Amino acid sequence: MAKQDYEMVMGLEVHAELSTKTKIFCSCPTEFGGEPNAHTCPICMAMPGTLPVLNEKVVEYAVKAGLAVNCEISRDSKNDRKNYFYPDLPKAYQISQFDKPLCKAGYIEIEDDNGNPKKIGITRIHIEEDSGKLNHNEFSGGSLVDLNRAGVPLIEIVSEPDLRSPGEAERYLKKLKSILEYIEVSDCKMQEGSLRADVNVSVRKKDAKEFGTRTEMKNMNSFKAITRAIEYEADRQIDVIEQGGKIDQETLRWDDVSGKTFSMRDKEDAQDYRYFPEPDLVAIKLSEEYIQNVKNNLPELPESRKARYMEEFNLSEKDSRLLTASKYLSNMFEEAQSICKNAKAVANWLLSDISRILNEKEMEPENIPFTGKEVAKLVELIDKGTISSAIAKKVVEELFENPKDPEEIIKEKGWIQISDEGAIQGIVMEILKNNPQSIADYKAGKDRALGFLVGQAMKQTKGKANPQMLNKMFLEELNK
Amino acid sequence: MDITELTVHELQEKLKNSELTSYDITKAYTDKIQEKEKDVQAFVTELSEEALKQAKEIDEKRKAGEELSNLAGIPIGIKDIICTKGVRTTCSSKMLENFIAPYDATVMEKVNAEGLIDLGKLNMDEFAMGGSTEYSYFKKTRNPWNLNKVPGGSSGGSAAAVAAGLVPWALGTDTGGSIRQPASFCGIVGLKPTYGLVSRYGVVAFASSLDQVGPMTKDVTDCAMLLNIIAGRDEKDTTSVDNGDKDYVKSLKNDVKGLKIGVPKEYFGEGINSEVKQKLEEAIERYKKLGAIVEECSLDIADYALATYYIVACAEASSNLGRFDGIRYGHRTENFTNLKELYRNSRSEGFGDEVKRRIILGTYVLSSGYYDAYYKKAQQVRTLVMNEFSKLFEKYDVLLTPTSPTVAFDVGSKTNNPLEMYLADICTVSVNIAGLPGISVPCGVDSQGMPIGMQLIGNRFKEETILNAAYTFEQDYKFREKYKPQFVK
Numbered sequence: 022m023a024k025q026d027y028e029m030v031m032g033l034e035v036h037a038e039l040s041t042k043t044k045i046f047c048s049c050p051t052e053f054g055g056e057p058n059a060h061t062c063p064i065c066m067a068m069p070g071t072l073p074v075l076n077e078k079v080v081e082y083a084v085k086a087g088l089a090v091n092c093e094i095s096r097d098s099k100n101d102r103k104n105y106f107y108p109d110l111p112k113a114y115q116i117s118q119f120d121k122p123l124c125k126a127g128y129i130e131i132e133d134d135n136g137n138p139k140k141i142g143i144t145r146i147h148i149e150e151d152s153g154k155l156n157h158n159e160f161s162g163g164s165l166v167d168l169n170r171a172g173v174p175l176i177e178i179v180s181e182p183d184l185r186s187p188g189e190a191e192r193y194l195k196k197l198k199s200i201l202e203y204i205e206v207s208d209c210k211m212q213e214g215s216l217r218a219d220v221n222v223s224v225r226k227k228d229a230k231e232f233g234t235r236t237e238m239k240n241m242n243s244f245k246a247i248t249r250a251i252e253y254e255a256d257r258q259i260d261v262i263e264q265g266g267k268i269d270q271e272t273l274r275w276d277d278v279s280g281k282t283f284s285m286r287d288k289e290d291a292q293d294y295r296y297f298p299e300p301d302l303v304a305i306k307l308s309e310e311y312i313q314n315v316k317n318n319l320p321e322l323p324e325s326r327k328a329r330y331m332e333e334f335n336l337s338e339k340d341s342r343l344l345t346a347s348k349y350l351s352n353m354f355e356e357a358q359s360i361c362k363n364a365k366a367v368a369n370w371l372l373s374d375i376s377r378i379l380n381e382k383e384m385e386p387e388n389i390p391f392t393g394k395e396v397a398k399l400v401e402l403i404d405k406g407t408i409s410s411a412i413a414k415k416v417v418e419e420l421f422e423n424p425k426d427p428e429e430i431i432k433e434k435g436w437i438q439i440s441d442e443g444a445i446q447g448i449v450m451e452i453l454k455n456n457p458q459s460i461a462d463y464k465a466g467k468d469r470a471l472g473f474l475v476g477q478a479m480k481q482t483k484g485k486a487n488p489q490m491l492n493k494m495f496l497e498e499l500n501k
Numbered sequence: 502m503d504i505t506e507l508t509v510h511e512l513q514e515k516l517k518n519s520e521l522t523s524y525d526i527t528k529a530y531t532d533k534i535q536e537k538e539k540d541v542q543a544f545v546t547e548l549s550e551e552a553l554k555q556a557k558e559i560d561e562k563r564k565a566g567e568e569l570s571n572l573a574g575i576p577i578g579i580k581d582i583i584c585t586k587g588v589r590t591t592c593s594s595k596m597l598e599n600f601i602a603p604y605d606a607t608v609m610e611k612v613n614a615e616g617l618i619d620l621g622k623l624n625m626d627e628f629a630m631g632g633s634t635e636y637s638y639f640k641k642t643r644n645p646w647n648l649n650k651v652p653g654g655s656s657g658g659s660a661a662a663v664a665a666g667l668v669p670w671a672l673g674t675d676t677g678g679s680i681r682q683p684a685s686f687c688g689i690v691g692l693k694p695t696y697g698l699v700s701r702y703g704v705v706a707f708a709s710s711l712d713q714v715g716p717m718t719k720d721v722t723d724c725a726m727l728l729n730i731i732a733g734r735d736e737k738d739t740t741s742v743d744n745g746d747k748d749y750v751k752s753l754k755n756d757v758k759g760l761k762i763g764v765p766k767e768y769f770g771e772g773i774n775s776e777v778k779q780k781l782e783e784a785i786e787r788y789k790k791l792g793a794i795v796e797e798c799s800l801d802i803a804d805y806a807l808a809t810y811y812i813v814a815c816a817e818a819s820s821n822l823g824r825f826d827g828i829r830y831g832h833r834t835e836n837f838t839n840l841k842e843l844y845r846n847s848r849s850e851g852f853g854d855e856v857k858r859r860i861i862l863g864t865y866v867l868s869s870g871y872y873d874a875y876y877k878k879a880q881q882v883r884t885l886v887m888n889e890f891s892k893l894f895e896k897y898d899v900l901l902t903p904t905s906p907t908v909a910f911d912v913g914s915k916t917n918n919p920l921e922m923y924l925a926d927i928c929t930v931s932v933n934i935a936g937l938p939g940i941s942v943p944c945g946v947d948s949q950g951m952p953i954g955m956q957l958i959g960n961r962f963k964e965e966t967i968l969n970a971a972y973t974f975e976q977d978y979k980f981r982e983k984y985k986p987q988f989v990k
Contacts, residue, residue, distance in 0.1 A: 063604050067824045069597070069705040070584045070606060072738050104820050104867070106844055113823025166828065295867035297876060300710035300817055303739050 027224045027262075029255045030232055031184035035197060036175050037207040038151060038215040039082045044172035045150045046073030046116065051174070053213050057156070057167035065172035067111035072301050075100070079174040080123065080305060082206040083148045084315045086176055087124025089204050089322055090143050090197070094312050098123045100148075100299040105292050108166050109153040117149035117177075119296040123305070129200070130324075131192045133185070141193050142181030151175050176206075182221065182232065187251040191244050194218055195346065196323075202348040202387075203322055210387075211242050222251055223268070224258045233258070234268040238282055241275045245383070250275040254282050326351060334364035343372050349386040350376075356393025357400065366400045374417045382421070391424040398427045411484040412436045439486045448486060449494045452477050463499050471495055504529035505666035509723040512575055512669060523563070523574025523618070526669075527556035530576050530620060534667050540648055540988060542640045543662040545581045545591055546622040552576055555618045572726070573616025578668030580659050581622035582629055583714065584703040585609055588619070592705050593637035593658075594627045596825050596832045596851035606703025607735045608672060608714050615730050620668050624658030627853045628822065629679055629707045631655050632925040635916050636855045643912070644687060645986035646951055650909040653683030653925075659717045660687040664986050670718040670727055674704060676711045677810050678905075678929025681941035684717055685904035685954025688943045688984065690724045690971065691717045693929075695962045696936035697742040700735030706821040708814040709740075711933040720981065721942065721972040725749035728964065744962065752965030753972040758792035760970060763897035765800035768928055774907045780945035780953045781903050784974065788901075791973060798897065802889045805882050806931035811923060812866050812879035813934070819863025825851060858919060883934050890935045894960040899970050902928050904941040904954035928956060938964045942971040943980040950987065 044051055047064035064071045087094050101119035127143035153171035155164045178197065184190045198216060201207045209216040223235035238254060241247045258268050273282040321329075323345045330341035345351045350371060357367040375396075379386065399416055402408045408416065408431055415436065416427050423430075431437055439445060452474055453460060462470040475491045504526055507515070515521040531549040538544060559574035584590045584602035586609070591597045605613065612619070626636040634642040634657025642657045644650040645665035652661035656673030660683035663671050673680040675693035684691025692715045699714045706712060716727035729750060734743040764785060769778055785795050827833035827847025834846035852860070866875035893900060905925055915922045932939040937958055944955040955974075959967035 063602075066829060068602065068604070068830070069590070069592075069600070069824070070602070070701075070703040071604075072702050074737060074739050102820055104823060106823065106826060108826075108828050108840070111824060111829060113826060114820050293869050295820070295864065295869075295872075297816060297820070297867055297872075300708075301706075301740065 024256070024259055026227055027255075027259050028227045028229075029185060029187075029251070030182050030223045030225060030235075031190050031251065032182040032221045033180045033184065033190060033193060034219040034221070035178045035180075035194065036217045036219075037086075037178065037201055037209060039079055039174040039176060039206055040208050041076060041078040041082060041174055043076060043078075045076050045079050045148070045174035046172055049172065053215070055169055057165065058169060060169040061171070065111070066168055073116060073299075075302055075305070076174065079148055080307075081315060082174070083123045083146060083176050084307070084312065085204045085319060086178070086201060086206050087127065087146050088312075088316050088319060089200050090127040090129050090146070090178070092124035092127030092143060092146060094307065095121060095123055095125065096307050096309075097121065098305040098307070100302045100305070101296050102299050104295040107152070108164065109155050109168075109171070111153065111168060111171055115150055115152065116299055116302070118147035122147035129193060129196050131189060131196050134188050139183075139189070141183045141189075144179045144181055146176050146178045149175050149177060182223075182235075187248040190220065190251055191248055194244065194247065199323055199346055199348060204320055211244075214242065217242070218247060220247060220251060222254045222258070224255050224262070233262075234270050236268065236270065236282075237272045238275050239272065239285065241277070246275060246277050249277075249280060250282065253280060257282070323348075323351075334358070334368070336364065336368055340368050340372060343376075344368060347386040349389070353386070353389065353393040353396060357396040360394065360397035361400045361404070363400050363404060366403070367396055370396060370399065370413075370417065374414055378417065378421055391420045395420055395424065395427055402427060402431070406438060406487060407431070408436060408438050409484060409488055411479070412438065415484075436485060439482055442490070445486060445490050445494055448478050448482060449491065449498055452481070453495075453498060460499065471499070503666075505533045505669070507669075508719045509572070509575055509669050509726060513571055516574060517571060523556040523559045524553065526574065527552050527576050527618060527620075530666075530668060533665075534620070537645075537665050537667060537988070540643060540990075541645055541661050541665045541667065542642045543578075543623055543658040543665065543667055544621045545593060545624050545637075545639055545658070546589055548588065548619055548621045552618045552620050559616060559618070570615045572730075574618065576618045576620045576669060577612060578620050578623045578659060578662045578671035579609070579612075580625055580656050580671065580673045582625060582674055582705045582707075583609060583672060584705065585619065585622065588622065590622065590705065591639070592628045593625045593639055594851065594853065594856070595638045598638070598832065600830055602703070604703060607700035607737060608731045609703065611730050612672070617730075623656070623662055623668075623671060626655035626657070626679075627856050628705070628818070629655040629674055629676055630818070630855050630859055632678070632682055632922050633910070633912075633915065634658060634661075634683070635912065636853055638853060641912060644909045644951075645988055646688060646909070647949070647987070647989040649911055649989070650951065651686065651912050653686030653905070653909060655679040655683075656691075656717060657683045660684050660689055660691065663687070663689045663717050663719060665988070670716065670723050672714055672727075672731070673717045674707075674712055674714050675929075675933065676707050676814060677933050678926045680715045680717055681929050681939055681954070681956055682905050682925060684941040685943075685956075686909035686952065688946070688952030688980070688986065689717060689719060690721055690940065690942050690975075691715065692724050692728060692940045692964070692968070693932065693938060694728065694732065694964060695938045696933075697740055698733075698744055698938070698962065698964065699731050700733075700738040700741045702735055702737040706817075708817040709821060710817060711810075711814055713933075721940075721968060721975050722750065722753060724940070725753055725968050725972075728968075742962070747965065749965055749968055752969050754969050755973050755976050756792075757788060757970055757973045760788075760793040760899065761897045762788055762793050762795045762970070763798040763893055763900045764795060765803065765893075765900060765902060766797050767800050767803045768902035772906050772924070772927070773903060774947075776947040777903050777905075777907060777953050780947075781901070781955060784944040784955050784978075785901065787974065787977060791977060793970075795901070796897070798893060798900075800889055800893065800900075800931070802882070802886050803931055806886055806934050807923065807927050809879045809882045809886065810926070810930035810934055811862070812875050813883065815859045815863030816867050816876050817863070819860045819867065822852075822856070822860055827851070855919065886931055887935045890931075890937060890958075898959070898963075898966050900958040902956045902958065904928060904956040908947050908949070908951035908953055932956075932958055937961060938967060940967045940971050942975055943984075944974070944978065945980075946984050950984070950989075952984070
């Protein structure tokens with residue numbers, strides 16, 4: 022059998038660090054970085070006798086996330102201890118949630134590979150604390166423990182095994198990330214580890230009813246790594262099965278450099294976490310009123326923003342969807358639009374040149390080094406005829422390299438459009454003088470000659486001449 | 502006048518009348534420690550010098566007319582499981598031999614705010630696991646009534662120090678009887694408050710859902726005074742509860758007329774020493790004489806309380822003690838080449854046998870495949886125990902039982918038989934399982950002159966009821982006037 026006879030089945034476990042000011046069980050800051058162990062106290066260092074106090078913001082953020090992905094919110098929830106030894110886990114247990122998560126049974130809508138809408142089920146969302154970090158000391162051979170991250174609040178979002186392709190997995194994760202950004206509960210920075218995804222992958226024959234044995238992959242910190250890892254792992258599993266082998270249920274580590282997965286631990290040495298209810302914390306009881314209040318204060322979500330763009334700005338469904346896929350891109354659009362009042366042009370620049378450059382550079386919209394103000398200025402300069410679109414493209418490139426006011430860029434670079442009638446007239450005359458053949462062609466009915474002449478003029482002025490004026494004056498001269 | 506024989510409320514009176522200074526009082530105690538500590542062995546860390554210095558400072562402040570609490574300058578002893586900023590907190594374990602907390606437990610903050618002077622950290626069974634204080638890594642504390650006997654445990658250092666007059670009063674902790682049983686063995690008063698009445702912040706956790714800090718005192722009035730200081734909601738412990746600033750001293754009315762006392766027959770059956778039983782029966786008669794209504798009742802579920810207790814307590818302990826891994830503080834082995842060895846050897850060397858036994862037991866009952874049969878079942882039984890007690894409290898104000906089935910036993914007689922040691926908790930554990938308040942008051946001595954304790958159990962947050970019942974008994978029986986520790990060698 023061949024690869025196309027198999028179907029991939031995937032589920033994602035996504036950990037998102039919540040952007041609360043303080044940690045989940047103490048008042049240390051959640052800030053990323055800092056001197057090792059600068060953001061610690063007796064509680065997050067697990068000194069004897071200390072007790073956790075649940076940060077109410079963490080519950081609120083998790084409920085927000087649950088509501089944004091259509092979950093049921095538990096009125097009665099609790100914390101549990103997950104016990105295991107590791108130096109980055111100072112209490113030797115992680116306070117998490119086991120059988121009573123805060124949110125359950127939700128879904129996110131994405132597009133499948135054929136562009137049709139598809140619901141991906143969300144099994145549960147629960148709150149838990151992050152662990153610290155180990156810095157392996159290459160000189161002494163030992164390891165140093167940094168507990169700055171210990172106790173930073175996380176939500177774990179577990180999907181149903183509803184994903185059927187790497188594309189679906191990527192779109193699901195992007196959609197989820199976008200929602201979390203919209204509701205402002207997480208920074209979702211994959212490089213800093215504030216958004217992390219583990220993928221469960223299995224394969225089965227296309228007509229099979231049962232799922233195959235799954236493996237769990239960890240350590241992927243970009244969308245690209247996730248897609249590559251899934252493709253690699255699915256192929257590996259198909260190969261094993263095709264050769265008559267059996268898939269072992271195991272945890273794998275993705276190595277982005279070699280592009281391969283490696284076994285971390287198999288089912289035999291699976292940890293027994295000895296979950297039990299956390300006796301140091303009281304049950305989490307949420308009233309209808311509380312939940313309703315969080316619901317009423319949810320910010321605009323991508324779906325409704327998309328509808329608004331189609332309605333208010335007359336943008337196409339596709340453009341509206343692409344713009345709202347990222348909160349950052351969408352906010353940039355709104356900022357620029359509010360200044361220059363040319364929604365269509367702003368949308369075009371964001372979705373064409375700016376998105377193309379993001380793609381080339383493998384950057385996320387949040388890393389765009391300039392703001393909506395610059396985009397608005399760019400559109401205004403085009404609208405006023407100060408620069409041509411050709412120049413504008415160069416300005417966009419320049420904005421990524423050296424972000425500043427586009428007006429300054431074009432002044433510095435000498436890119437201001439030539440719209441002076443006398444100057445344009447001079448250029449037109451010169452080009453005509455040097456291209457008698459084109460004049461003849463035009464007279465003979467070849468309209469393309471006009472385009473050639475304008476092109477020559479643009480070339481000579483390095484794109485600075487106003488193309489509309491060129492067009493008009495060439496026509497006048499040719500038709501004389 | 503021997504100052505160390507006075508109760509705290511008597512000392513308070515003499516401080517107020519300027520009959521005594523804080524220095525007089527503190528000096529009397531440090532002298533007594535000097536004299537008797539070698540026999541009693543109650544302290545892990547003595548703070549005599551610091552205490553005398555503090556006493557002088559408080560006297561000067563008082564002289565200068567500074568506003569002080571009327572207990573300021575009275576000493577106290579602290580069980581070595583309660584974190585004290587700048588003074589080591591060992592839990593009587595090699596694991597924490599050199600551990601100095603950079604913070605005070607909430608109860609310590611309250612004690613300090615009152616101006617009480619810490620005389621030292623008192624011995625206990627390692628991590629509060631045991632009933633005789635023989636499981637201390639440092640020393641075996643002796644019973645001041647007979648130095649060949651144990652003081653009980655785990656708060657044996659606290660009980661012995663109060664009984665021997667080495668401290669006027671002390672704080673202990675009680676997870677399954679660790680305040681009440683040693684109080685009973687040493688002829689003093691010990692109260693385990695309702696779960697949630699006193700903050701657990703800064704108290705090294707043994708079993709989080711059972712642990713409570715409580716007073717260990719010479720009499721019931723002192724007990725109510727110390728409870729006034731330590732009780733109340735603490736933002737740092739979300740399981741703690743607001744008690745509306747009750748004044749427990751005011752609840753001591755010396756009147757039990759019409760008080761309904763239930764006597765669960767299960768606590769007077771097999772295994773209860775006949776002399777203990779006899780003294781309890783005399784106490785019941787005394788209550789009747791004082792006007793209380795006493796009835797026999799039944800608490801069937803009591804039989805299951807001990808098993809339930811050891812499952813829940815060990816499960817929580819196995820998790821709570823995980824943090825002692827040799828990484829950030831506490832004992833670290835010198836003998837390791839990798840992480841696993843660092844963990845294994847640090848913990849093997851740092852913990853004593855009883856602690857290991859309970860960690861193993863607790864780990865087992867939480868393991869996948871066993872969780873439902875043990876831990877989950879135990880939690881279900883726990884609910885039943887609570888319900889049974891609730892039913893009894895619909896009918897009675899107080900339940901009366903022995904505190905321990907026996908008087909203090911000989912040093913070394915049970916250390917090789919953990920099961921027998923566990924049975925010493927049989928009368929006290931159900932109170933922790935149900936989260937109720939319980940007090941032990943002396944109700945006599947046996948033919949060998951060893952004290953016998955009576956346990957009074959109240960409904961949730963009804964400390965005032967059992968304190969008044971204990972007080973009324975105490976005022977009529979006058980145990981302290983009749984009997985004194987003899988330091989028999």
